[in-house]
Amino acid sequence: MNKKKFIKLIILALIVIISNILIFNYCNLENRNITLSYKIVSDNQDTYQLFYGNDTVWNEEQSQSLNYAEARKQESLKYTISNNIQYLRFDLGNQTSNINISDIKLSYLNKSVYLDLDQMVDKNNQNQVEEIQRVGNSFDIKTNGTDPYIVYKVDPKAFEDFDSYKNTVNNILKIVICIVIDMLLLVVLRKSRSVFTLLQELKNNKTLILNLSKNDFKTKYAGSYLGIVWAFIQPIVTIVVYWFVFGVGLRAGSPIKGVPFILWLMGGLVPWFFFQEALLNATNCMLEYSYLVKKVVFKVSILPIVKIVSALFVHLVFVGFLFVVAGIYGFYPSMYTVQLIYYSFCVFVMVLGISYATCAIMIFFKDLGQIINIFLQIGIWMTPIMWSYTMVPEGYQWILKLSPMYYVVEGYRDTFLNHIWFFQRYFETVYFWIITLGLFALGAMIFKKLKPHFADVL
Missing domain, CATH: 2.60.60 (Lipoxygenase-1)
Known part of the structure; x- marks a missing residue:
């Protein structure tokens, strides 16, 4: 075994040990009634x-x-x-x-x-x-x-039985989570060259990524009278329409007592718009920048992230808009606001992992764009965003929580409205990162596998 592989094994062992210790010490089932x-x-x-x-x-x-x-x-x-x-x-x-x-x-x-x-x-x-x-x-x-x-x-014994049952279920879940994470780390290690090469390319080209993102953002609406204002008009109109239909027409109330429906609705739509725009644009990036893909010396791996950063500019404006609306209703920034950085990073990593796979496949299978559009139409209703998951019987709520975007949407609402830290949602946080890192590793491997054929097909 050479020195490089030995260091990787040591790092992997340390990550496994530390992650398992953290899971067993801090990941516990919530105290349900x-x-x-x-x-x-x-x-x-x-x-x-x-x-x-x-x-x-x-x-x-x-x-x-x-x-x-x-x-x-x-x-x-x-x-x-x-x-x-x-x-x-x-x-x-x-x-x-x-x-x-x-x-x-x-x-x-x-x-x-x-x-x-x-x-x-x-x-x-x-x-x-x-x-x-x-x-x-x-x-x-x-x-x-x-x-x-x-x-x-x-009889107090009834509650003792519940506590014992809870501890048993809790330990089983911890063991399962540890096994899944350990297996995921092993897969990442075996395919580490694809992932680490990709990360290294992104690090070495960060200045180019930022410049291309700014240029992409500016040129998208070049030639129109309103320019980049169009980037915000459609999402704002969508929010107003949903608010009018559900809040005024159907008289839907906020699931959180004392919180206006429009504020609760925006807490879900803002991260979803970021995810939707970033995924659609990043999926089409290879076709849009085909003239760059054909250049031998150009690092095509940075193109998906260029599109996501471009979408991030719009997202930051909407976060500011959300702050304004929250302030109007008396909800002001607090110490929980710092979580916006974390949850935005969650969306960023997740959509980047997905888009590495979709942008590569899109070159060979152009129908994928239509499939993703259908997926997004279903996803906005299944996440859920316009309605609360509490409307579903408790025994079936876990189905809705399978979507990684559920974690992000509820995270934004936790930040602005519920004031709950992300690490208080132990198992949801662990589940999200297992899925996200798995998607990232899979996307990186698919991208590397298909990358040599991009120029030939385009």
């Missing part, structure tokens, strides 16, 4: 409320109300409660009713614990309950007042 659910059939429509706390002094802040909408039809009511509470109070509507309740359980992730039903029939825990009869895993309950309820003392 517990779900309490039960099935109910009643002869009256009514409102059912659940109180929870560590004593029997009940307050509205620690309660949830759900409507039973259709009499004599079974419905499932699901409440979100805090972890490690001691008491529950089941309010059974506001009128005299005959009720059947079944399958009362606490759930966390995919683990469920059924409540001890013997407690439910204890008359010392009841108010305005005329009769309660247990039938297997269900109860037939007859109430006789406007405030009937049953108080239940939760």
Whole structure:
């Protein structure tokens, strides 16, 4: 083994060790609330409320109300409660009713614990309950007042089981993440020549990249009366149209309490516009600059990054526009604002990795441009940007989170609105960089493989 390979192995080993230590120390599942659910059939429509706390002094802040909408039809009511509470109070509507309740359980992730039903029939825990009869895993309950309820003392062991289950799932996820990252690093090492050669070319030509980017930005709208103003008109019009349709026409509200819908919408559209313009322009860069590609001495690997930097100029203006709109509504820059550099870098690296593959393939398969346009049309609705992922049932939200752009869009909103640091989203951050670095390595290999044939095809 020569000295160069030995140094690479040492560096790889250090990266693997450090990354694994960081993952096991800092990547933990978020403390999710517990779900309490039960099935109910009643002869009256009514409102059912659940109180929870560590004593029997009940307050509205620690309660949830759900409507039973259709009499004599079974419905499932699901409440979100805090972890490690001691008491529950089941309010059974506001009128005299005959009720059947079944399958009362606490759930966390995919683990469920059924409540001890013997407690439910204890008359010392009841108010305005005329009769309660247990039938297997269900109860037939007859109430006789406007405030009937049953108080239940939760077994602490249920929460201990949830904590143990959470730790098990957490450790499994950490092991899987470490294995994936280690395998990705091994692939990068094996194909390191393609990646490192590409990075070296970008470093050596940074001045040329900046000059070409400025020139590309200026010449794109040369000859028109408004010039570069056209770069901002279409995205602004798009934002206004979406805001009018969703915010005014459909009266959609912001998923974040106290945040105007237009500000929440812009937090998602601004990074998406950057991604969209950068990807489209970088994909077509080899065809647009074919006269440079044919030159033997020109480093064609810098062309995708030229297009992305050109799109970055527009993006920076829109970020400034977002600051202005946020300021109008009373949302001012904070210490979290520095994250914009990080999230913009995330988009930059991701789109660069993708565009190295797409711009190379585009030369041989020109239909790819149309495919990407369709992909972007679907992507803007699936990310999601105009609507909140919380509208999707919790069990299916992970599908939307598979898109790396979900991480960036929510990151911009975290920066301006939620005030959450990127490292607080442990697993989403790790997942994003696994996907992004994988795309970058794949894009670099495809680009190097096809590069010798560019001039011949063009």
